[in-house]
Amino acid sequence: MSLLLVLEQLLNGLQFGVMLFLIAAGLTLVLGIMNLVNLAHGSLYMVGAFVCAWVSLQTGSFLLGLLAALPATALVGIAVELLVLRRLYARDHLDQVLATFGLILFFNEGVKIVFGARPLRLDLPEWLSGSVELLPGVPYPAFRLAIIAVGLLVGLFLFWLVARTRLGMLIRAGASNREMVQALGVDIAQLYTLVFGLGAVLAALGGVMAGPIYAVEVGMGEPMLIMVFVVIVIGGIGSIRGAFVGALLVGMTFMLCRAFLPGLFGLFLDPAGAAAVGGALASMAIYILMAAVLIARPRGLFPAHG
Amino acid sequence: MAEPLLEARGLRKAFGAVQACDDVELEVAAGELRAVIGPNGAGKTTLISLLAGELAPDAGAIRFQGQDVTAMPAPARAQAGLARSYQITSLFPRFTALQNAVLAVQAKGGHAFRFWRPAMREAELREPALAALARVGLAERADVPVAALAHGEQRQLEIALALATRPKLVLLDEPTAGMSREETQEMVRLLEGLKGELTIVLIEHDMDAVFALAERITVLVYGRPIATGTPTEIRADRAVRAAYLGEETG
């Protein structure tokens, strides 16, 4: 295997990692601050991808699709928060799991009714569909590079938001001391809705990025959600930094294993079999990574508080 | 002189910037009733949790019955005969007083890998459990669910659970917390009865009770033991009066 191939896979891992990070960031904020497990976070990712794909198909413009997907998903997210999740903050995790499991069923079926059962295609505009020559003789898809850039920018923005702004201060304070923040005269309910909307936008962004690479189909949210759980378990619940590191670890592990395990298995399996096995084993590898992290650090790499 | 039953050497525990236990030295002889007093936040509860093994010390060592138990987890210390009660009542609220006590007795029974016989009908669990309830004056209330017990009764049950494990030494964290005058007097009588039977480390805010019960008193201030002695000695101690009773020295 050549060094360039490894480089390419590392970039793929980085790209997949920042995508995971976008989805994980919203989820871990909601988990850390509101102590709420929201399984339907994956549904928001799906809604984002569908809205973007549909609008792009209608208008022929990817950008319009993106611009429609973000606010639309934010609205869906806020509606869900106001109608359902708000009633779950005081409940235990089991209730949250079950109710948001119900939300997943609802969203999967709802998307099927609105957009049809067939997967949608999300085509890239010309300016994103080419490739960029990173090093002489090493082309890399422009869209994937764009994902990496946008993901890193959003990451920086989130660090800044949480560490440096008044909103971030409230978020951090709200996470450790709900009553205190309330006593200071901040409307906690509003703060929660805002954070939730932000998480929804990030999930939608993830969906928009995933659309052109993977299929835009009903049920696309759940495998992603479970991977994101792994990211959060590895990083530590509630920590943006943990989500970032966890996402990159998982993304790299997944892409490297998927690229190189089939070759390894090809040594004693036929090529077709090896390819199938490799993909599944790459999925397994991230769980093995998670188990290893857990044995060493049961509360993740960056336990947020307590 | 005989070796103390419980011994702490240089115990330290910090929570962030707060040094809750600061170089605590403690020796409790078998059969003694030792009171530990100190103002709010002095680190008394922290000390108990360290001794019981619920918290791990940052530094220092703990010996019980001549054995180093510093690294021993809480369940094993309980098995060795070191029981504790809680300042904030910590029971099994869904169950009756008797069921609570049976849980405590069976916890001491070694292991609970018994899958068939109904535990609540086992005489070897019921009888000691009933005895523990009787000891604290709850015999009549055995079948009342915890949630229906009065606060004072819950405090009594709190002690009963510790006693039901048949400990050699109990660490009692403010047994009279939140009790009325009468309830407090009853608790003091109970402790008087236990004295001599068991070694007791008693944390208490009620000074009348402390001076009536304790053979020796240790005063903790900001996580440091500033004096240890008989009630008379403690009453006379200048440092104690200064730090604890808020009087001026000199």
Place this chain on the structure above:
Amino acid sequence: MTRSDLVALIGLAGFALFPALAWAGGVLWAVDLASRMLIYGLAALALNLVLGYGGLVSFGHAAFVGAGAYVVAILSFHSMMGGSILGYGGTESGFVAFALAILVSGLLALAIGTLSLKTSGLYFIMITLAFAQMIYYLFISLPDYGGEDGLSLWARSDFGPLDIGDDVVFFYLCLVLVLLFALLKRRLVASRFGWTLMGLRDNERRMCALGTPSFRYRLAAFTLSGAVAGLAGALLANQTEFVSPAFLSWHLSGELLVIVILGGMGTLYGPLAGAVAFLLLEFALKEVTEHWQLALGPILILVVLYARRGLWGLVEGRKDG
């Protein structure tokens, strides 16, 4: 005998008469649905041991159901197609296959439990989910056993003179196994072991202070629960005569949680009532619309928000731990 026992007994007696009623009513196909209810009920009873009595939210019980199902299917596959697994050939024998299903699922639960029970709360939920997902991918990665498409059974397992190829006989096999486990569980939760589990559920800190180490008891319960879920999986493979990775999916884990809550968490027979109610609801909604999940989702949310004590709560009248 409590009121709850009595209602359960009446319910099971009604169930025992069901094939006769179905035959008389000309809806013999419904026996198959009833068997499925019993199988889901068995898996939910198993889950309830850790969830209701142990207070552990396992979001990965499909792994144990699926593993049990695959054991039966793989043994059947090798028995027909030849070949061997780990040096042993296949078998159609139900006695061997069911015992192995219980064993394999139990060992899997032991392994997953050992890792997951080091954590608690939210971490535990996510980790059990993740490990189950890992098993899911493991089976997808086995093209010999159908990969994503799954594997058909040639015939139902062979129990000698007992021909479970007959839906009615199979139904009674399920009924007897459910009854046996319900009785076992009834004894279990009243034993020292059961009280220890409940004590840990309600106040782990105090249990430790009284001298009970938590890990080993929880692991034992988790392992037992996984083993019985494996038995349910072996039955499920026989009922559908087909296994696929869907048996291992997080969807099934979620459904089992729903069934336990719907029936009544931490009650002896609630999970059975939950399984009957859930499958009936699913059946009825499917009759009405192809988009039945659009209705099922909100119904689940309403149950969680407003009917948290479950169906068995109605029977018991009050909480008995």
